Amino acid sequence: MKLIGSIKKPRWYNIPCCCIKGNIEKSHPIGNCKHCKFQQAEDSLPKKDFKISDNIIDIKTGKIIKKQTRIVKEVTIVRGSVYQDVIGWSY
Numbered sequence: 001m002k003l004i005g006s007i008k009k010p011r012w013y014n015i016p017c018c019c020i021k022g023n024i025e026k027s028h029p030i031g032n033c034k035h036c037k038f039q040q041a042e043d044s045l046p047k048k049d050f051k052i053s054d055n056i057i058d059i060k061t062g063k064i065i066k067k068q069t070r071i072v073k074e075v076t077i078v079r080g081s082v083y084q085d086v087i088g089w090s091y
């Protein structure tokens with residue numbers, strides 16, 4: 001899996017975790033901890049190639065004419081401009 005838009009050290013890496021262990025209201029995801037929130041987003045990036053199916057559908061009948069699968073080998077990361085956090089990815 002190739003990740004386009006990888007950054008070695010995005011800005012948010014310097015934000016420390018402010019979760020208070022044992023206090024659910026002051027811990028991610030209820031508490032407002034930017035570090036854990038951004039970490040979770042980064043962890044959601046695919047680590048391996050994956051298969052997707054593209055079905056070609058007849059517009060008139062709504063039936064599937066052709067089924068095809070392809071392997072996604074690279075994704076493009078979409079980052080926030082302030083924290084350089086992962087806000088999404090596309091293939």
Ligand SMILES: [Zn+2]
Binds near residue numbers: 017018028033035037
């Ligand atoms: Zn945290």
